[in-house]
Structure formats: structure tokens, C-alpha cells
Amino acid sequence: MxxxxxxxxxxxxxxxxxxxxxxxxxxxxxxxxxxxxxxxxxxxxxxxxxxxxxxxxxxxxxxxxxxxxxxxxxxxxxxxVADGSNLHPLQLAFLENAALQCGICTPGFILSSKALLEQNPNPTEHEIRFWLANNLCRCTGYDKIVRAVQDAAKRMQEA
Amino acid sequence: MKWIDYENAKTVDEAVKILSQSGGKARPMAGGTDLIVQLRVKDPRVDADVVVNVKDIPELNELSYSTTKGLTIGAAVPCHKIYNDSNVITHYPALIDSASLIGGTQIQGRASLGGNLCNAAPSGDSIPNLVAHNGVATLAGPNGTREVAVEDVCTGPRQTCIGKDEILVSINLPNPGEGFGANYIRFIPRNEMDIAVVGAGVSVNISGGKFTAAKVSLASVAPTPISVPNAISALVGESVGDGPIQNAANAAKEAAKPISDMRGTAEYRKHLCEVLTRRALNTAVERAQGGK
CATH class of the missing domain: 3.10.20.30 (Beta-grasp domain)
Known part of the structure; x- marks a missing residue:
């Protein structure tokens, strides 16, 4: 070898x-x-x-x-992504908006969404959906994920 | 995946040397979004012992514009750099049509237009667009460099005129000049992340209310992306209007030689050629006349 x-x-x-x-x-x-x-x-x-x-x-x-x-x-x-035991706003938003069920896709969605919010802090629903087109979720139907990203964007802007 | 070796070429000469010495068993890799899959599948579509990373070669990372030379796109420049480039946005906005719809965000972080051309899929989304921009590919091999028009690069499904000891260095898009507009659109059943059922890349030059030059190129309707000379002759010299555009769209439908497969029947694809060519030409005309 x-x-x-x-x-x-x-x-x-x-x-x-x-x-x-x-x-x-x-x-x-x-x-x-x-x-x-x-x-x-x-x-x-x-x-x-x-x-x-x-x-x-x-x-x-x-x-x-x-x-x-x-x-x-x-x-x-x-x-x-988390800062020690403090979850990132995206992680909190995914939990609180029930944006996951089985959870296999979640790490990918968090990494993708984080990159989106870093370059576009206030994306439209359309921008979120296109940015996340390369992430598939078979549980949620995506609506909850989109809402979680919008919620996280809001939290991060208020922070 | 079977064992492969990995070489990191720092110069064009080094890459060519590795390719030449490999007996045809080395493959250049830019973004790897096609190559890695082709090496990994159960019945590998690529017979390679060596993968040569070409992302560290300066010429393959060039993305520059000048009025005399036009736009030079290094073969390894990923899609995201293309659609975020100020020269592309200003002078070649239609190039973004392709660069922003190949794969999704993650793929666009790695995939290059050069790789899309070398992969030579009949459905390659950037190829009709590069053809419409009169693209010229620069290849480097053991005997130096040579230039080939992008429309002559693909010779069959996943086959190109690029020798096994050659690499694609860059693609040059000449300065399109005044009154130029282009567009690439495709039909897919989803909104994103899909393979074109048909793709149409077109461009026009308009001066004094007449078409002075045109290009029409189609994807997914033949073994390679094709050019449609009859569509060009239907436009050039005619006054800008629906008549010549419809004639060009009909010529595109006529020129298409599609197959029926799971993405669509041949008849449906021919219909799409007419619709997409007409729509793309209308957008290209709008852009040529100063619209975005």
C-alpha cells in the first residue's frame, strides 16, 4: 500500500x-x-x-x-459553531422553531445558513431558499428551516 | 474508490509534465465536483491513477479584463468568483446566468467554468453561454500552447479535443463591444439544482436597429452542446423584431437532434428549443438595448 x-x-x-x-x-x-x-x-x-x-x-x-x-x-x-456551551443564534433558532426532526441534515443547514447570514444579514425568503438549495431535508418540508433562518437573522441583528 | 495518487502542480509546465509522464492515466482537477464523483462511483467513468490539482497554478486562477483582450477566465476560477467579479458584472453580465445556476451554493464554491467545459456533458450549462460569448480556449501541452474555439472543444458526450497530456489554461471572451447582449436560460422541472432538459445560450450585436452579429447555442439536444448556424443567418442583417427572432427559434428547433430519456422526450425537447431560443433572444435584445 x-x-x-x-x-x-x-x-x-x-x-x-x-x-x-x-x-x-x-x-x-x-x-x-x-x-x-x-x-x-x-x-x-x-x-x-x-x-x-x-x-x-x-x-x-x-x-x-x-x-x-x-x-x-x-x-x-x-x-x-457554538461558543462553548452557548449555542449560536442559528442553533437556538433551529431548536425553538422546530426546524429539524431527524437532524441528519441540520449540521449542513447550520453551516450553510451561517455563511449566508455572514454575507447577507437580512436575506429575503427567496434568497434563503436559493442559497439553501444545495441542502436537502426530507422531514421538515423546509418552511420551518426558512423561518428559523429568518428568526436567527433577526436575533443576530438585535444582538 | 480505488487508490489514486495526488499531485499538486504549481506551474502549467509541471502539470503538463505530470500528465505527459502518466501514460494518459492522470487527470487535472480544479473544483473536482464532477471528477471526484466520476472516480468514486462503483463503475468509475474515469480511468485515472493520478489526480493533478491545478488550483495552485497562477494562470488558472486569472480573472482579468481589458478592453483589448476582453475577459480572461482561468480554467480553475470557481463560479462564485465569476458572479462576484466587478468586470463580469459590468461587461459580461450574461455570464452570470450560467455561473449562478450550476449546482447550488456549495458547488459554486468549487466548480469552475473551465471544468464544466472539460467535463463536456451535453448538458453543460456554461458551454452554450461561452459559445455565445465567442469564447476561445487556451490549451497547454508538451509542444506549447494552442487556441481552440469553445464551440469546437467538445467532440462527444464527455469527450473533448483536449489531449490527455494537455490542460485547459484559460478561456478568453473577446470584448463584445457596443450593442451586445447575451442570455443563457434552461428548462428544468425544479427551480434549481437540476440538469437542463434543454439549455439555450444566445447573443446578439445590434447596431442601427439591425442585428450585426449573433450566436445561438443549445445544450442537452445532441451528443455535445451545438451551435446553430441557421439561427445566426436568420438574424444577421435583419431589423430587430419578432420575425427574425421567431425564424431563429424555428431554426434552433430544426437543428436540435435530441434523444428521449427520463428528463424529456425528443419531441418535447425540440419544442423547448424553439421556446427557450425565442425567450433568450428577447432577453439578449433587451440587454443589448441597455436593459439589465
Missing amino acids: PAKTHVTTTINGEQVDFLCEPRQSLLECLRDVIGLTGTKEGCNDGNCGACTVNMDGRIVTSCLVLGVEAEGANIETIEG
């Missing part, structure tokens, strides 16, 4: 070193190598958005990124 590659990256503000095979996706590396299982695997081909993480300021589906591409990158996963 050829040698694994040594990757140095930053995840949720902390330097992380790991070894991976070049064929392994960033998603596999996060979950199976590093042990950050908050990022979920859904379709594994870029359609469902469950594995969404933020990489160098842009959201990406981590199943379509190779782990070796994380070298020198700055990655944010769901584990880095």
Missing part, C-alpha cells in the same frame, strides 16, 4: 495534523480519521449538502473535497 499523506490544516481555529490516503474525501477524513462526526454523510455525491463545511470562507460539500486539499486550509465544522 502506498504511503499516506501528512496534512496540516486548521479546523475550528485549532491546528490539526492527520494522515490520509489521497483518495479519501475531506468528509471521510473529518469523520473517520479525525473523529469529528458532527459532519454527516448523505448522498456522498454533492447533492444533499449534509456534509457541508466552511473551507476558507466558502461553504463546500466535504464529500467533493479530497482530504489532501485541506493542507493549509481553514475549515469550520458544526463542532465549531
Whole structure:
């Protein structure tokens, strides 16, 4: 078996070193190598958005990124969204608006919504729905998710 | 996924060297949103032992505009950089039609128009748009660089004229000049995140109330995205109006050679060619005449 590659990256503000095979996706590396299982695997081909993480300021589906591409990158996963035991306004809004049922899609939705609100603090419903088109939820029918993002936007503007 | 090696090329020469030495078993990777899936599926659609990252090569990250050279889009520039670029917004607003509808937000963070062209899907959303903008691809190989019109790049479904030892460096869109307007639209059953049943990319130049130049290109109606010369001749030299636009739309319907599949029947696709070409031309005319 050829040698694994040594990757140095930053995840949720902390330097992380790991070894991976070049064929392994960033998603596999996060979950199976590093042990950050908050990022979920859904379709594994870029359609469902469950594995969404933020990489160098842009959201990406981590199943379509190779782990070796994380070298020198700055990655944010769901584990880095809360501030200790204080939930992020988006996490609070998702809970209080019942914007999840089974929860598999939620980390992806939170990461995507967070990136949206960082660049557009007061998005319209239309903007929210288009931004989140790459995140699928089979439980909620999306209305509650859209309302939660609107609620979080309001909370963040008032804060 | 079977074992692959990963090489990080820092220069065009280095990438070409790796490709040349791989015996045709190396594939360049920009955003990877097609390639990684094609390598991973049970019956891999790509036979590769090596993936060559080309995102660190300066020429492939170029996104620049000048009045003499027009717009140069490095092959690895992701969609989000294109639709947020002030030169694109000012001088090539119709390019945003494609860049903003390929995949969703996450895909647009990685996927490039160059990759869309190299992937050569019959449904590639950016290809008719690049054709409508008279795009020219610059390829680099062991014997130097060469230029190929974007409309000649795709040779079959997922097949291109790009050699296995060549990489796409950039796509150049010449300065469209005054009185230019373009548009790309597609029909999909959803509102987003879908593959075009039919896509239409068009452009017009208008001067003195007449069409002085035009392009009509269609996706998902043939083994490759196609150009429609008869639609161009239906427009050029004619006064701007519904008649020539309808004739061009009819020519598009005539030129389409679609198949029937789960996305639509051949008959339905031909109908869509007429509707989408007409609508896209109307928008392109509006834009040429100063509308957004």
C-alpha cells in the first residue's frame, strides 16, 4: 500500500495534523480519521449538502473535497459553531422553531445558513431558499428551516 | 474508490509534465465536483491513477479584463468568483446566468467554468453561454500552447479535443463591444439544482436597429452542446423584431437532434428549443438595448 499523506490544516481555529490516503474525501477524513462526526454523510455525491463545511470562507460539500486539499486550509465544522456551551443564534433558532426532526441534515443547514447570514444579514425568503438549495431535508418540508433562518437573522441583528 | 495518487502542480509546465509522464492515466482537477464523483462511483467513468490539482497554478486562477483582450477566465476560477467579479458584472453580465445556476451554493464554491467545459456533458450549462460569448480556449501541452474555439472543444458526450497530456489554461471572451447582449436560460422541472432538459445560450450585436452579429447555442439536444448556424443567418442583417427572432427559434428547433430519456422526450425537447431560443433572444435584445 502506498504511503499516506501528512496534512496540516486548521479546523475550528485549532491546528490539526492527520494522515490520509489521497483518495479519501475531506468528509471521510473529518469523520473517520479525525473523529469529528458532527459532519454527516448523505448522498456522498454533492447533492444533499449534509456534509457541508466552511473551507476558507466558502461553504463546500466535504464529500467533493479530497482530504489532501485541506493542507493549509481553514475549515469550520458544526463542532465549531457554538461558543462553548452557548449555542449560536442559528442553533437556538433551529431548536425553538422546530426546524429539524431527524437532524441528519441540520449540521449542513447550520453551516450553510451561517455563511449566508455572514454575507447577507437580512436575506429575503427567496434568497434563503436559493442559497439553501444545495441542502436537502426530507422531514421538515423546509418552511420551518426558512423561518428559523429568518428568526436567527433577526436575533443576530438585535444582538 | 480505488487508490489514486495526488499531485499538486504549481506551474502549467509541471502539470503538463505530470500528465505527459502518466501514460494518459492522470487527470487535472480544479473544483473536482464532477471528477471526484466520476472516480468514486462503483463503475468509475474515469480511468485515472493520478489526480493533478491545478488550483495552485497562477494562470488558472486569472480573472482579468481589458478592453483589448476582453475577459480572461482561468480554467480553475470557481463560479462564485465569476458572479462576484466587478468586470463580469459590468461587461459580461450574461455570464452570470450560467455561473449562478450550476449546482447550488456549495458547488459554486468549487466548480469552475473551465471544468464544466472539460467535463463536456451535453448538458453543460456554461458551454452554450461561452459559445455565445465567442469564447476561445487556451490549451497547454508538451509542444506549447494552442487556441481552440469553445464551440469546437467538445467532440462527444464527455469527450473533448483536449489531449490527455494537455490542460485547459484559460478561456478568453473577446470584448463584445457596443450593442451586445447575451442570455443563457434552461428548462428544468425544479427551480434549481437540476440538469437542463434543454439549455439555450444566445447573443446578439445590434447596431442601427439591425442585428450585426449573433450566436445561438443549445445544450442537452445532441451528443455535445451545438451551435446553430441557421439561427445566426436568420438574424444577421435583419431589423430587430419578432420575425427574425421567431425564424431563429424555428431554426434552433430544426437543428436540435435530441434523444428521449427520463428528463424529456425528443419531441418535447425540440419544442423547448424553439421556446427557450425565442425567450433568450428577447432577453439578449433587451440587454443589448441597455436593459439589465
